[in-house]
Structure formats: structure tokens, C-alpha cells
Amino acid sequence: MAKDKSLFVCSECGGTSPKWLGKCPSCGAWNTLIEQVAGSNAPANNRFGTQFSPLAGVSELATLSEIEATDIARTPTGIDELDRVLGGGIVSGGVTLIGGDPGIGKSTLLLQAVDALQRAGQNALYVTGEESGAQVALRSRRLGLDHSQVQVLAEIQLEKIIATLDATRPAIAVIDSIQTVYSDQLTSAPGSVAQVRECAAHLTRFAKTSGTAVVLVGHVTKEGALAGPRVLEHMVDTVLYFEGDTHSSFRLVRAIKNRFGAVNEIGVFAMTERGLKGVANPSAIFLSQHAEPVPGSVVLVTLEGTRPMLVEIQALVDNGGPSPRRLSVGLDRDRLAMLLAVLHRHAGVACMDQDVFVNAVGGVRISEPAADLAVMLAITSSLRGKPLPKGFIAFGEVGLAGEVRPAPRGQERLREAAKLGFSIAVVPKANAPRKGSKEIEGLTIHPVERIEEAMDVVRRLD
Ligand SMILES: Nc1ncnc2c1ncn2[C@@H]1O[C@H](COP(=O)(O)OP(=O)(O)O)[C@@H](O)[C@H]1O
Numbered sequence: 001m002a003k004d005k006s007l008f009v010c011s012e013c014g015g016t017s018p019k020w021l022g023k024c025p026s027c028g029a030w031n032t033l034i035e036q037v038a039g040s041n042a043p044a045n046n047r048f049g050t051q052f053s054p055l056a057g058v059s060e061l062a063t064l065s066e067i068e069a070t071d072i073a074r075t076p077t078g079i080d081e082l083d084r085v086l087g088g089g090i091v092s093g094g095v096t097l098i099g100g101d102p103g104i105g106k107s108t109l110l111l112q113a114v115d116a117l118q119r120a121g122q123n124a125l126y127v128t129g130e131e132s133g134a135q136v137a138l139r140s141r142r143l144g145l146d147h148s149q150v151q152v153l154a155e156i157q158l159e160k161i162i163a164t165l166d167a168t169r170p171a172i173a174v175i176d177s178i179q180t181v182y183s184d185q186l187t188s189a190p191g192s193v194a195q196v197r198e199c200a201a202h203l204t205r206f207a208k209t210s211g212t213a214v215v216l217v218g219h220v221t222k223e224g225a226l227a228g229p230r231v232l233e234h235m236v237d238t239v240l241y242f243e244g245d246t247h248s249s250f251r252l253v254r255a256i257k258n259r260f261g262a263v264n265e266i267g268v269f270a271m272t273e274r275g276l277k278g279v280a281n282p283s284a285i286f287l288s289q290h291a292e293p294v295p296g297s298v299v300l301v302t303l304e305g306t307r308p309m310l311v312e313i314q315a316l317v318d319n320g321g322p323s324p325r326r327l328s329v330g331l332d333r334d335r336l337a338m339l340l341a342v343l344h345r346h347a348g349v350a351c352m353d354q355d356v357f358v359n360a361v362g363g364v365r366i367s368e369p370a371a372d373l374a375v376m377l378a379i380t381s382s383l384r385g386k387p388l389p390k391g392f393i394a395f396g397e398v399g400l401a402g403e404v405r406p407a408p409r410g411q412e413r414l415r416e417a418a419k420l421g422f423s424i425a426v427v428p429k430a431n432a433p434r435k436g437s438k439e440i441e442g443l444t445i446h447p448v449e450r451i452e453e454a455m456d457v458v459r460r461l462d
């Protein structure tokens with residue numbers, strides 16, 4: 001292997017070393033040297049950090065209004081929920097990173113997608129580094145993709161993969177996964193930051209020059225995804241993440257970044273024996289079934305992309321020790337600490353000596369602040385040991401001053417809740433239908449402006 005072409009560069013100070021060292025010889029920082037191909041980051045010879053070449057001319061400029069604005073051509077994959085997160089379909093020359101826990105369904109979804117594209121006449125190449133060709137074939141039979149014409153390449157060496165891609169020029173190529181691919185130019189092990197970054201950069205360059213749409217599969221590692229997809233997010237056009245509890249059958253695919261479409265749009269799938277099937281009306285899948293209402297449970301109407309969804313928020317407040325615990329699953333822990341402080345200060349609900357656990361049911365991750373009110377009501381319900389009434393929903397952001405702020409698109413949320421048979425809502429005043437305007441049938445709405453008011457409403461409902 002050509003070992004002399006690589007160089008180790010410190011991510012702190014930019015200092016270099018011809019071989020790997022635990023400590024940077026320039027700045028003394030530990031574990032900061034990352035391997036690079038020499039030349040890709042050659043020493044600068046001017047103050048802008050770039051090299052001048054006597055042969056380099058000045059590049060031509062264009063006036064913005066004179067550049068022809070061509071709309072991006074997209075090819076739908078034929079899997080509606082995937083097309084929804086992609087913003088309509090795959091884009092020629094676009095690079096998509098798809099991340100998620102092992103076993104969540106990345107390979108399954110992509111195999112289904114490339115097969116659908118191949119059937120629609122787009123040449124597809126599936127590069128597998130994790131599994132053998134036989135294993136991929138076995139999966140395709142299980143998914144019912146008989147007679148699939150998708151080309152499979154079992155290879156992990158970048159240079160060979162690029163050469164094959166260049167020779168065959170498929171419309172779409174899937175690299176499963178980027179962590180298994182390695183370049184000969186580097187001595188680092190496959191899966192290391194250096195390898196993952198270098199290989200992804202080469203594949204991105206190939207996509208841009210050839211017009212092949214490239215999909216990179218990346219694992220999120222438990223240890224904060226250091227060598228995982230995170231280091232690639234800025235390089236690619238679209239970043240999709242799989243969410244969901246591997247123990248339940250539902251999976252969400254969320255767009256975190258999309259240069260060709262809306263972010264935070266989600267696709268909802270159910271894992272079945274025959275692969276991932278889109279769920280067209282997913283608003284009620286994250287509700288657990290209680291015959292009678294139980295303390296500590298509140299249904300939140302959240303907005304995922306453009307779709308309102310109902311998610312059960314559960315809280316358990318229990319006697320804690322000298323340093324009580326605050327734990328959250330699917331919700332932000334810092335936000336939970338803040339909400340507990342607001343509850344104490346403005347509504348007189350004290351949890352100082354209690355353990356507080358909150359959970360969003362179904363492994364879904366909720367990042368919008370409109371979950372605040374539901375979380376606070378679930379906590380007080382658990383603390384008091386009193387359930388909320390049957391058919392109860394809530395949403396709204398709560399500020400540090402105890403004010404309840406409106407959530408975006410409140411009317412849509414309320415209509416979706418009414419459609420699913422919910423009958424009582426506590427919501428921000430600004431989200432409630434105005435006096436004189438049309439009411440939402442079947443839904444009694446209690447508008448609130450402050451957290452104390454929300455607590456009063458709930459007590460009156462007992
Ligand atoms: N025979 C089967 N029947 C139903 N589901 C299966 C079967 N085999 C595997 N699966 C599902 O497929 C998932 C593996 O998906 P896969 O696409 O390989 O995940 P990833 O590529 O994200 O690691 C498993 O977690 C399981 O839910």
C-alpha cells in the first residue's frame with residue numbers, strides 16, 4: 001500500500017506529523033492527529049491559506065439574474081413516504097446520507113428503493129460492504145423482490161468501487177455502509193474519522209461529476225457517533241435519520257438537512273415481514289392503549305414536518321434520594337429541568353425531592369417546545385396521582401415567566417385531534433378559535449395564557 005502519501009494533521013492547531021502520535025508535536029494536544037492524504041491540505045503559501053499557481057487564471061463571474069435557474073429534476077423512488085422526506089425523489093448528482101441504529105431498517109429500505117427505481121428503468125448499483133452478495137440476495141427474496149435487476153457489488157475498497165461506478169455509470173448507487181469502505185491512500189482503519197471522511201469526499205466528487213445519485217449508509221454509534229455520520233453531515237446534500245424503537249414496528253425517517261427540499265419532514269413506516277411499508281395516516285400510531293385514563297399520561301399534538309401527530313407523553317414522579325434524578329427519553333433533558341423550575345416558581349408544584357422521569361411513547365424524538373404544556377401536565381398528574389379526563393389533549397410552549405405561548409399551526413393540530421375523537425383540549429389562547437369563528441366540532445377548548453391557569457383548568461376537570 002502507498003503509505004508515503006499520507007500525513008497526520010492536528011485538528012486543533014493544524015500542525016503536521018509524518019506519523020501518528022498521541023500528542024501533537026506543535027500544540028501538545030492529545031488525540032487530535034487525523035490522517036489525511038498529503039496534498040489535500042498542503043501547507044499554505046499565502047495568508048489566505050491557499051496556494052497560488054502561476055498558471056491559475058481568474059475565474060469568470062456571472063450575474064445572478066443572468067444564470068438560468070433550472071428546476072431540479074427529481075426521480076421519485078416510488079416509495080411515497082421516502083419521496084416525501086427526500087422532497088420528491090432522488091436528484092441526479094445528489095448525495096444523501098442515511099443514518100440510524102444497527103438493525104433499524106436502513107438496508108431494507110434502500111434495497112426496496114433501488115429495486116423500485118430499477119423497475120422504473122433507472123440503473124441501480126448496490127455496493128455492500130457489510131454483508132455478502134448472498135445475504136443481500138436472501139433479503140431481496142424475503143422482501144418479495146424476485147427477478148430484481150439491481151446490480152450488486154460486494155467491495156470495500158474505495159478505488160475499486162469508484163472504478164466500477166465510473167465504468168457502469170448507474171443512475172443511483174447505494175454504499176452500504178460508508179464505515180466499511182477504506183481508501184488505499186490512508187493507513188487508518190476502515191471506520192475511522194479519516195477513512196470515512198476521505199471516502200465520502202471521493203464519492204461526493206464522483207456524484208457531482210458523473211450525475212450519479214449516491215446514497216451513503218452510516219451507522220450511528222452509541223458513543224456519540226464520532227466516526228459515524230456526524231462528520232459527514234456538512235459534505236452531503238441531504239441527511240436522513242431513522243428513528244424509532246427497534247422493539248416496535250414503527251420507524252420514522254426524518255430529514256435533518258436537505259438542499260433539495262424541506263427539513264424536518266418525516267416519513268413513517270411499519271416494519272413487516274416483507275420489508276418497510278409506508279403508513280399513510282400515521283397520526284395515531286404513537287398512542288398507547290389504556291382502557292381507562294392513567295395518572296402521568298397526556299396526549300400531545302405535535303407537528304412533524306407538515307403533519308400533525310398525536311404522541312403520548314408519560315411522566316413518573318416518585319420519591320427520590322438526596323440527589324433526585326431527572327431522566328427523559330425522546331425529550332430534551334435540559335428543557336425538562338427548566339420546566340420543573342417553571343412549575344415550581346409559577347404554579348407552586350414542587351418536585352425538588354422527587355425523581356422525575358418523562359418519556360415520549362414509541363421511540364419518537366420530540367424537539368419542538370410546543371411539547372412543554374403536555375410534559376408539565378403529565379408531571380403534575382403523576383405527582384397528584386390523578387389521571388386527566390378521557391379524550392384529553394394539550395400543546396403549547398411555556399416560557400420562563402410562566403406564560404403559555406402559541407404553537408405553529410394550532411388549528412390544524414386541533415382539527416386532527418378532533419378527527420381522532422379527542423374531546424377536551426388545553427391550548428394557548430392564541431391557538432384557540434376566535435370568538436365568533438367556527439368551532440371545532442366535538443372539541444371543548446380551554447384557552448390558557450399562563451401555566452397557573454392551565455393547572456386551574458385541570459383541577460376543575462377532576
Ligand atoms: N425474517 C424477518 N422477518 C421480519 N423482519 C425481519 C426479518 N429479518 C429481519 N427483519 C427486520 O429487519 C431489520 C434489519 O433491517 P436492516 O435493513 O438490516 O437494518 P440496518 O441496515 O439498518 O442495520 C431487523 O431489525 C428486523 O426488524
Ligand SMILES: [Mg+2]
Nearest residue numbers: 106107130176
Ligand atoms: Mg444494514
